[in-house]
Amino acid sequence: VSTAGFRRFPAAVLAEQARALLSGWGFPPEMVAAAADALVDADLMGIDSHGTALLPIYRQFLDDGRFNKAAAPRVERETPASALLDGDGALGQWPATLATDLAVAKARQTGLAAVAVHGSNHFGAAGFYARRAAEQGFVALVASNVFSPAIVPTGGRIARFGTNPLAFAAPAGRHRPFLFDMATSTVALGRVKKAAWRGERVPFGWVLGPDGQPTDDPDLGWSTRLATPLGGTPELSSHKGTGLAAMVEILGGVLARATLAPLRQAPSEGRRPGGIGHFFLLLDPGLFGPPETFRDLLDEMIDALRATPPIDPAQPVLVAGDPEYAARDERERAGVPLPNALVDALRGLAEEAGVPFLLEEGKQ
Amino acid sequence: VSTAGFRRFPAAVLAEQARALLSGWGFPPEMVAAAADALVDADLMGIDSHGTALLPIYRQFLDDGRFNKAAAPRVERETPASALLDGDGALGQWPATLATDLAVAKARQTGLAAVAVHGSNHFGAAGFYARRAAEQGFVALVASNVFSPAIVPTGGRIARFGTNPLAFAAPAGRHRPFLFDMATSTVALGRVKKAAWRGERVPFGWVLGPDGQPTDDPDLGWSTRLATPLGGTPELSSHKGTGLAAMVEILGGVLARATLAPLRQAPSEGRRPGGIGHFFLLLDPGLFGPPETFRDLLDEMIDALRATPPIDPAQPVLVAGDPEYAARDERERAGVPLPNALVDALRGLAEEAGVPFLLEEGKQ
Numbered sequence: 001v002s003t004a005g006f007r008r009f010p011a012a013v014l015a016e017q018a019r020a021l022l023s024g025w026g027f028p029p030e031m032v033a034a035a036a037d038a039l040v041d042a043d044l045m046g047i048d049s050h051g052t053a054l055l056p057i058y059r060q061f062l063d064d065g066r067f068n069k070a071a072a073p074r075v076e077r078e079t080p081a082s083a084l085l086d087g088d089g090a091l092g093q094w095p096a097t098l099a100t101d102l103a104v105a106k107a108r109q110t111g112l113a114a115v116a117v118h119g120s121n122h123f124g125a126a127g128f129y130a131r132r133a134a135e136q137g138f139v140a141l142v143a144s145n146v147f148s149p150a151i152v153p154t155g156g157r158i159a160r161f162g163t164n165p166l167a168f169a170a171p172a173g174r175h176r177p178f179l180f181d182m183a184t185s186t187v188a189l190g191r192v193k194k195a196a197w198r199g200e201r202v203p204f205g206w207v208l209g210p211d212g213q214p215t216d217d218p219d220l221g222w223s224t225r226l227a228t229p230l231g232g233t234p235e236l237s238s239h240k241g242t243g244l245a246a247m248v249e250i251l252g253g254v255l256a257r258a259t260l261a262p263l264r265q266a267p268s269e270g271r272r273p274g275g276i277g278h279f280f281l282l283l284d285p286g287l288f289g290p291p292e293t294f295r296d297l298l299d300e301m302i303d304a305l306r307a308t309p310p311i312d313p314a315q316p317v318l319v320a321g322d323p324e325y326a327a328r329d330e331r332e333r334a335g336v337p338l339p340n341a342l343v344d345a346l347r348g349l350a351e352e353a354g355v356p357f358l359l360e361e362g363k364q
Numbered sequence: 365v366s367t368a369g370f371r372r373f374p375a376a377v378l379a380e381q382a383r384a385l386l387s388g389w390g391f392p393p394e395m396v397a398a399a400a401d402a403l404v405d406a407d408l409m410g411i412d413s414h415g416t417a418l419l420p421i422y423r424q425f426l427d428d429g430r431f432n433k434a435a436a437p438r439v440e441r442e443t444p445a446s447a448l449l450d451g452d453g454a455l456g457q458w459p460a461t462l463a464t465d466l467a468v469a470k471a472r473q474t475g476l477a478a479v480a481v482h483g484s485n486h487f488g489a490a491g492f493y494a495r496r497a498a499e500q501g502f503v504a505l506v507a508s509n510v511f512s513p514a515i516v517p518t519g520g521r522i523a524r525f526g527t528n529p530l531a532f533a534a535p536a537g538r539h540r541p542f543l544f545d546m547a548t549s550t551v552a553l554g555r556v557k558k559a560a561w562r563g564e565r566v567p568f569g570w571v572l573g574p575d576g577q578p579t580d581d582p583d584l585g586w587s588t589r590l591a592t593p594l595g596g597t598p599e600l601s602s603h604k605g606t607g608l609a610a611m612v613e614i615l616g617g618v619l620a621r622a623t624l625a626p627l628r629q630a631p632s633e634g635r636r637p638g639g640i641g642h643f644f645l646l647l648d649p650g651l652f653g654p655p656e657t658f659r660d661l662l663d664e665m666i667d668a669l670r671a672t673p674p675i676d677p678a679q680p681v682l683v684a685g686d687p688e689y690a691a692r693d694e695r696e697r698a699g700v701p702l703p704n705a706l707v708d709a710l711r712g713l714a715e716e717a718g719v720p721f722l723l724e725e726g727k728q
Contacts, residue, residue, distance in 0.1 A: 079475050081445060082651040111443055114476050116652045139619065156672035156681045168611045170618070178614065180607040186600055203599045212675040230604050235567045236550055236596040243544040243684040244608075246669070247532045250542065254534070254661045255503065257653050262668040281645070287446040288480045289621050297618045304626035305610070308520035311576040317520045320607040 007343060007362025008335030014052055015040040017346060017358045021055055024353035025062060026069045027091065034094040038124045043336045046327025047181075049190050050125040052338065056345045058091070058122075066147075067091060067121060073098055081110040084256065085117045092123030092144075092276060099280050100129040104136050107282040116256035117278040122147065126167035127181030127324070129280060134169035134177035137291065138282040142167040145253035145277050149261055150227045151185050153246075154239045157212030159226055160262045163188065164248035169321075171285070173295035175302050179321030184245040185227040186238075192221045205232025251279040335363060371707060371726025372699030378416050379404040381710060381722045385419055386455075388717035389426060390433045395458040402457040402488040407700045410691025411545075413554050414489040416702065420709045422455070422486075430485060430511075431455060432638060437462055437481075445474040448620065451484030453638030456508075460487040463644050464496050464504075471502050471646040478645045480620035483638040486511065490531035491545030491688070493644060498533035498541035501655065502646040506531040509617035509641050513625055514591045515549050517610075518603045521576030523590055524626045527552065528612035533685075535649070537659035539666050543685030548609040549591040550602075556585045569596025615643040699727060 018036035023029070043051030061067060068089025077084040083102055087095035099115040106113035123129070126142045133140035146162020153160050163183035170178040187206050195202045196218035204214040205228055207221025214233060215221055229241025253260045258277025285294035308317040331337075338346075343359050350357035382400035387393070407415030425431060432453025441448040447466055451459035463479040470477035487493070490506045497504035510526020517524050527547035534542040551570050559566045560582035568578040569592055571585025578597060579585055593605025617624045622641025649658035672681040695701075702710075707723050714721040 077652060079651060082475055084652045110474075111446055112476060112478050114647055114651065139614070153669055153672055153681050155674050155676070155679055157675050158673055160669055160672055168607075168614075170614050178610070180611055182601075182604045182607060186595070205600045230601060231550070231594060232596070232600040236569045236600065237546075237594060239682070239684075240546045240594050243532075243546060246542070246665075246684060247544055249665065250503070250532075250534050250662065254658060254665060255647070255649055255652050257657060257661065260661065260665050260668075262665050281647075283478055283619070283645075285619055287443060287478065288441060288448045288619050293621060294618060297621065297624065298614065301610075301613065301618060301624050301626050304624075305517055305524055308517055308524055309522055310519050311521050312519070315519055317517050318603070320603075320610060 005364075006337040006339045007359075007364060008337050009359055009362050010335050011040050011044055011332065013358055014043060014336055014338075017350070018052055018055060020355040020358065021346070021349055021353060022091075024350075024355035025059065027067075028069070031071065031091050031094045034097045035091045038093040038097065038128050040336075041128050042125045044328045044331050045125070045127070045324040046331070047125050047127075047324065049188060051336070052346070053342055054122070054124065056342075056349060059349055061121070075102070081106055081113050083115045085115065087117050087120030087276075089119060090121065092121040092278070095120045096123040096129055096278050096280075097132075099278065100132050103280045103282045104133055104138065107138050107284055111284045111287045113282045115280045118256040118258040118276075120258075120276045120278055122276065123278055125181060126165040127169065127179055130167040130169035130181070131177055131179050133280070133282050134171045134179070137171050137284065139170045139285055140168070140283075141281040143248040143251040143279045145249050145258055145261055147261070147264075147276060149264070150189060150225060151229050151242070151245050152208055152212065152226050153242045154229060154234055157208070157210070157226070161245040161249055162261050163227065164245045164252070166244065166248050170298055171295055172298045172302060173292070174299050176321065176325050178298060178302065178319065179324060182230070184230055184241055184248055186230055186232045186241065187227070189222065189225060189227055192218045196222050203232075205236065253277045255279055338362070369728075370701040370703045371723075371728060372701050373723055373726050374699050375404050375408055375696065377722055378407060378700055378702075381714070382416055382419060384719040384722065385710070385713055385717060388714075388719035389423065391431075391455065392433070395435065395455050398458040398461045399455045399488075402461070402492050404700075405492050406489045408692045408695050409489070409491070409688040410695070411489050411491075411688065413552060415700070416710070417706055418486070418488065420706075420713060423713055425485070430638070435638070439466070445470055445477050447479045449479065449481045451481050451638050451640075453483060454485065456485040456487030456640060456642070459484045460493055460642050460644075461496075463642065464493040467644045467646045468497055468500050468502065471648055475648045475651045476646060478643070480644075481642040482620040482622040482640075484622075484640045484642055485638055486640065487642055489545060490529040491533065491543055494531040494533035494545065495541055495543050497644070497646050498535045498543070501535050501648065503534045503649055504532070504647075505645040507612040507615040507643045509613050509622055509625055511625070511628075511640060513628070514553060514589060515593050515606070515609050516572055516576065516590045517606045518593060518598055521572070521574070521590075525609040525613055526625050527591065528609045528616070530608065530612050534662055535659055536662045536666060537656070538663050540685065540689050542662060542666065542683065543688060546594070548594055548605055548612055550594055550596045550605065551591070553586065553589060553591055556582045560586055567596075569600065617641045619643055702726070
């Protein structure tokens with residue numbers, strides 16, 4: 001098994017491989033299609049942690065009983081501007097995509113719409129759904145609660161929230177949509193693991209030791225899995241990150257009547273398929289004036305931000321979404337780079353599932 | 365003029381003093397009432413920077429031509445679930461209160477409502493409006509753009525956003541509403557000024573020097589007025605704070621067709637009365653299930669968070685709103701402490717305006 005280097009694959013090939021694996025594991029076609037689309041989109045956008053690298057993890061979740069292969073998501077409650085969906089334990093990308101599209105249809109009629117989902121699972125990158133709505137003309141806010149606790153509230157020494165993502169997208173005119181997608185932790189724990197591999201220290205403010213104090217030791221931080229809320233330390237206002245994580249838990253968990261991360265204590269509760277909740281809010285900018293004036297004004301704002309005098313002339317100021325769109329442009333042209341270790345893992349999964357392995361031909 | 369110590373005053377007396385001054389300056393009764401209510405509420409909640417301490421600043425804004433004393437806020441556009449208000453250059457608390465109450469009325473009918481305001485001014489504490497909605501049963505998100513640039517986008521060396529506040533409140537059952545109210549900067553510049561008075565250094569990550577690099581010199585930071593976005597430094601993910609500030613500018617500025625802080629270049633543009641925008645989004649938790657289950661679940665979440673094992677047993681983990689409600693309980697009982705320098709300033713303003721000065725009798 002090679003552990004260094006990577007090879008590049010066309011997105012279409014990755015999508016076919018993802019569909020082959022998910023189908024081989026027994027998921028039905030609609031669920032497979034929604035999940036593969038969202039995973040490969042994350043790969044294209046440079047969000048490697050939320051792309052096909054999730055497939056080995058999802059295989060583990062499947063073994064853990066966290067997915068319902070026979071899931072049939074359905075609308076439980078509905079008004080002209082809102083809906084509550086039961087994900088029925090599906091791969092989260094499916095109910096999340098259904099919820100986004102339902103919110104788009106409602107917002108076309110009413111100007112604004114809120115759709116919540118419970119009984120779901122990990123839905124990949126929150127920004128995928130926000131951008132999907134923005135590309136159809138809507139301002140979108142997306143939140144999700146998360147299965148595994150990670151974020152330690154300021155002053156505490158155990159994790160109470162998952163990394164609780166919040167995404168926000170808005171349609172521009174000349175520019176691609178404004179696209180903001182953040183975990184409410186300071187950094188993803190994956191960056192701590194990477195530092196450990198490289199033998200580097202991490203900045204104080206990324207992770208905590210078992211005593212709840214900041215540590216710069218990535219092995220310690222990876223073992224405790226105690227992530228700080230955005231802000232990092234109390235003196236840099238980590239209480240704001242704690243508040244944002246709680247806001248996401250209220251939107252993606254309490255509103256949706258999902259299983260709340262802070263209350264996920266009993267293993268029986270935790271292992272029940274589909275305890276996760278999501279929240280999708282869409283707004284038509286035409287409610288407040290011609291949609292064109294919104295898009296023009298957002299273009300102007302984006303231009304002004306990019307024109308901010310930079311500290312380093314070689315590093316212009318970026319607007320949310322710029323790094324992801326740059327990655328997409330590059331990867332659509334040159335292919336998505338997958339680490340060789342991931343390619344090997346996917347080969348093993350394909351052999352085990354008895355489905356075709358399609359990633360022999362990657363480019364260096 | 366005394367510069368140390370403080371005296372305490374009943375909230376009702378502060379409100380009467382605020383009304384006397386604002387009336388004396390020529391503002392009409394409805395505008396005066398809305399502004400005084402919001403200012404004194406901030407004093408009660410311990411948000412001293414957004415209470416009656418604003419009156420001397422508002423006097424300066426008035427001289428600068430930033431308020432329209434004859435303002436008549438009006439609804440410019442409306443649907444069953446949305447409205448756009450023109451604040452017409454009023455003190456921001458008035459159109460913001462009108463917008464909140466209009467959103468409550470709409471959300472009672474439709475389950476969710478979005479109201480934007482343009483042509484407004486500084487509206488005080490964003491949490492005031494979010495809590496007002498939560499106390500009537502709604503989940504509320506409030507955002508505002510801000511006149512004076514303060515936040516430097518990550519990698520830049522000039523400010524592009526104001527401190528762009530974001531507030532979020534939600535109704536609980538046994539507990540008072542969850543109440544989260546943050547500036548999207550790491551800290552308020554007022555804390556930098558306080559450190560300068562005390563001769564203390566500030567943490568790296570609060571403010572920047574003229575070169576855009578972090579400084580621990582509060583005098584330098586106060587002179588540049590270059591605040592960092594939440595996160596503080598690039599290695600602690602200040603790009604997330606930048607994204608949040610931009611999200612607030614889109615909600616409170618672009619949606620509302622307000623004057624955007626990043627575009628506020630020409631002095632003529634900047635001094636036009638009422639270029640500020642606000643945004644109020646309300647959701648009925650009953651859209652997704654019985655409202656009681658929402659409130660019960662939020663109670664449980666609040667209980668679980670407060671029960672988080674603390675680093676220091678003497679400092680329990682706090683939930684958003686806890687410090688403000690504790691301040692309110694104490695100040696309703698003992699009075700609101702005003703620094704003597706502020707009392708002196710208010711005396712000067714009262715004399716100048718020829719209105720009664722009501723703060724002679726404060727308690728030490």
